[in-house]
Amino acid sequence: MSSGQTLVMAEHDGTQLAASVYRSITAAQQFGQHVSVLVIGAGITQVAREAAMINGVQRVLQVDAVTLQHPSAEQISHIVLQMANAYEVLLAAHSSWSKNFLPRVAALLDVGMVSDVLHIIVPRTYQRSVYAGNLLSTVQSQDEQQVLTVHASKFKLASLSQTSAVIERLTVTGSPVPVRWISQTLNQSPRPPLASAKVVVSGGRALGSAERFEAVLAPLANQLQAAIGASRAAVDAGYAPNDLQVGQTGVVVAPALYIAVGISGAIQHTYGMKDSQVIVAINQDPEAPIFQMADYGLVGDLFSVIPALTAALSQANIN
Amino acid sequence: MNVLVAIKRVVDYNIKVRAKPDGSAVDIAGVKMSVNPFDENAIEAALQLKEQGVVSHITVVTIGPNSHQDSLRHALAMGADDALLIETDEVLQSLGVAKVLKQLVDTMQPQLVLLGKQAIDDDAGQTGQMLAALLNYPQATYASHIEINGLEATVVREIDGGTETIAIHLPAVITADLRLNEPRFVKLPQLMLARKKQINTVPLASLDLDTRQRLIQLRVEEPPPRAAGIMVDSVDALVSQLIKHEGIFA
Numbered sequence: 273m274s275s276g277q278t279l280v281m282a283e284h285d286g287t288q289l290a291a292s293v294y295r296s297i298t299a300a301q302q303f304g305q306h307v308s309v310l311v312i313g314a315g316i317t318q319v320a321r322e323a324a325m326i327n328g329v330q331r332v333l334q335v336d337a338v339t340l341q342h343p344s345a346e347q348i349s350h351i352v353l354q355m356a357n358a359y360e361v362l363l364a365a366h367s368s369w370s371k372n373f374l375p376r377v378a379a380l381l382d383v384g385m386v387s388d389v390l391h392i393i394v395p396r397t398y399q400r401s402v403y404a405g406n407l408l409s410t411v412q413s414q415d416e417q418q419v420l421t422v423h424a425s426k427f428k429l430a431s432l433s434q435t436s437a438v439i440e441r442l443t444v445t446g447s448p449v450p451v452r453w454i455s456q457t458l459n460q461s462p463r464p465p466l467a468s469a470k471v472v473v474s475g476g477r478a479l480g481s482a483e484r485f486e487a488v489l490a491p492l493a494n495q496l497q498a499a500i501g502a503s504r505a506a507v508d509a510g511y512a513p514n515d516l517q518v519g520q521t522g523v524v525v526a527p528a529l530y531i532a533v534g535i536s537g538a539i540q541h542t543y544g545m546k547d548s549q550v551i552v553a554i555n556q557d558p559e560a561p562i563f564q565m566a567d568y569g570l571v572g573d574l575f576s577v578i579p580a581l582t583a584a585l586s587q588a589n590i591n
Numbered sequence: 592m593n594v595l596v597a598i599k600r601v602v603d604y605n606i607k608v609r610a611k612p613d614g615s616a617v618d619i620a621g622v623k624m625s626v627n628p629f630d631e632n633a634i635e636a637a638l639q640l641k642e643q644g645v646v647s648h649i650t651v652v653t654i655g656p657n658s659h660q661d662s663l664r665h666a667l668a669m670g671a672d673d674a675l676l677i678e679t680d681e682v683l684q685s686l687g688v689a690k691v692l693k694q695l696v697d698t699m700q701p702q703l704v705l706l707g708k709q710a711i712d713d714d715a716g717q718t719g720q721m722l723a724a725l726l727n728y729p730q731a732t733y734a735s736h737i738e739i740n741g742l743e744a745t746v747v748r749e750i751d752g753g754t755e756t757i758a759i760h761l762p763a764v765i766t767a768d769l770r771l772n773e774p775r776f777v778k779l780p781q782l783m784l785a786r787k788k789q790i791n792t793v794p795l796a797s798l799d800l801d802t803r804q805r806l807i808q809l810r811v812e813e814p815p816p817r818a819a820g821i822m823v824d825s826v827d828a829l830v831s832q833l834i835k836h837e838g839i840f841a
């Protein structure tokens with residue numbers, strides 16, 4: 273198979289593309305092929321238009337139907353499979369959305385999938401992390417067709433184009449096994465989204481309660497216009513909602529500034545933040561492993577350090 | 592209702608693994624191995640469904656050499672009813688595992704297949720979804736809550752930004768997230784009893800499936816270390832360091 277075609281499956285919220293789509297298009301261009309973008313949803317003309325304005329996109333495929341308001345993995349893979357044969361590469365940014373359906377597509381194409389690619393070394397040879405980021409593995413796919421998710425923060429944002437690519441509306445036939453969608457609870461927060469925030473303030477078990485988590489970290493986050501993150505211990509204890517968990521089994525972030533507060537620095541946590549540009553750690557234990565990662569470490573009691581830091585940043589007029 | 596739980600034996604999550612000096616493979620010689628943590632959540636979910644009277648029989652399966660029996664014994668000690676080893680010295684990847692499990696499901700016909708959402712060694716997170724697709728069963732991944740009523744499972748899923756609740760018709764595949772439950776501790780007497788239990792073994796070769804590796808590992812290496820940082824002794828010292836960095840503030 274060498275159709276010379278790459279298909280990018282694009283995540284969106286019904287009105288806007290996820291920022292990671294712009295990065296996945298940069299990754300897609302490394303295959304040196306014609307790039308099409310697939311958008312699936314209900315009433316998503318605006319999203320399709322947005323995708324058509326991204327540099328490097330030759331064509332947008334819009335699958336738009338009322339039944340696709342909350343498409344299941346079964347529905348999405350059913351749609352992708354109807355067009356998959358025309359593509360040599362099927363790619364999406366790694367997220368809980370893409371990793372839910374793309375393995376289904378790969379299995380039904382009888383292709384081994386590559387998850388969360390950090391670097392496309394040459395087409396079909398990739399670097400990805402294993403063992404919670406402890407090791408980097410270079411793998412070569414033996415399949416003709418390539419199915420992969422890419423680690424968005426490792427790829428640059430694609431720029432906007434002056435002209436729009438063509439948008440084709442497609443209809444799909446048949447329907448997969450039924451899944452009844454009941455509800456979604458998205459944690460609404462006035463703060464920037466964790467995955468793409470420029471500054472992240474994360475709290476660990478040491479915060480001790482949901483009230484203190486909020487009371488100590490919110491003023492600092494507000495001062496820095498930062499997103500709030502958490503360790504698994506803090507999430508499990510109910511100090512913070514699950515979607516704020518940073519790490520191997522949570523969100524992976526790479527902000528310009530990451531401030532770890534009362535977090536010990538287990539590898540499962542550091543996997544999710546070690547690509548941050550500047551890491552600050554505040555911990556009362558001078559032996560805490562987090563200090564080995566930190567650009568700046570401060571040993572102290574977070575309950576006095578964080579309010580003092582918030583005040584000092586405000587004094588220095590940093591926001 | 593019968594449940595099949597698929598588990599993987601992996602390097603224990605507390606171990607910091609290294610690459611072999613020649614970069615050919617991960618050095619796991621003599622390293623402590625455990626049941627993949629997410630798979631323990633899957634076993635625990637099956638046990639709780641059994642305690643609720645929803646499930647009557649739990650079979651655990653793993654694929655690997657004879658040494659992987661210890662993972663099955665751990666599951667038996669937790670309370671699984673019987674255990675199956677698909678024996679091979681080959682290392683299977685997600686697609687190969689999904690094909691093997693599909694064949695087992697076709698013969699055993701469980702109403703529910705439970706797996707962990709990912710294995711902490713290769714971090715691929717594909718097997719459950721691949722299996723559901725091959726079986727044409729509905730799937731619910733990243734489950735943090737499962738409720739079964741008759742032939743319908745209502746599952747709360749952890750997704751980026753929050754949670755989602757879906758209802759799927761059984762038979763189905765569900766993958767477990769860590770917050771689904773707290774896996775029970777295995778006590779020594781249970782482990783002793785589990786040692787005596789029979790483990791059924793089927794050679795992988797007898798299944799006659801294409802389970803070859805689709806991804807060949809060319810090299811494995813340690814990531815470049817971060818440049819050493821500095822310790823500061825006061826909040827003011829920290830702030831004066833931070834303001835030297837351009838563009839780190841929003």
Ligand SMILES: Cc1cc2nc3c(=O)[nH]c(=O)nc-3n(C[C@H](O)[C@H](O)[C@H](O)COP(=O)(O)OP(=O)(O)OC[C@H]3O[C@@H](n4cnc5c(N)ncnc54)[C@H](O)[C@@H]3O)c2cc1C
Pocket residue numbers: 475476477478502503504505506517518519520521522523533534535536537538539540541544554555556557560572573574575604628629711
């Ligand atoms: C399969 C698996 C997946 C996992 N995935 C993740 C994941 O995605 N993300 C994640 O974060 N974890 C994950 N974990 C858990 C991880 O191993 C650690 O248990 C967890 O990160 C610890 O959280 P913590 O640092 O908040 O808590 P602890 O390790 O308990 O650390 C608390 C820290 O606070 C410090 N402290 C206490 N009081 C104060 C004070 N007053 N002032 C300053 N410092 C103080 C202590 O010195 C200590 O270092 C996973 C584990 C497993 C097994």
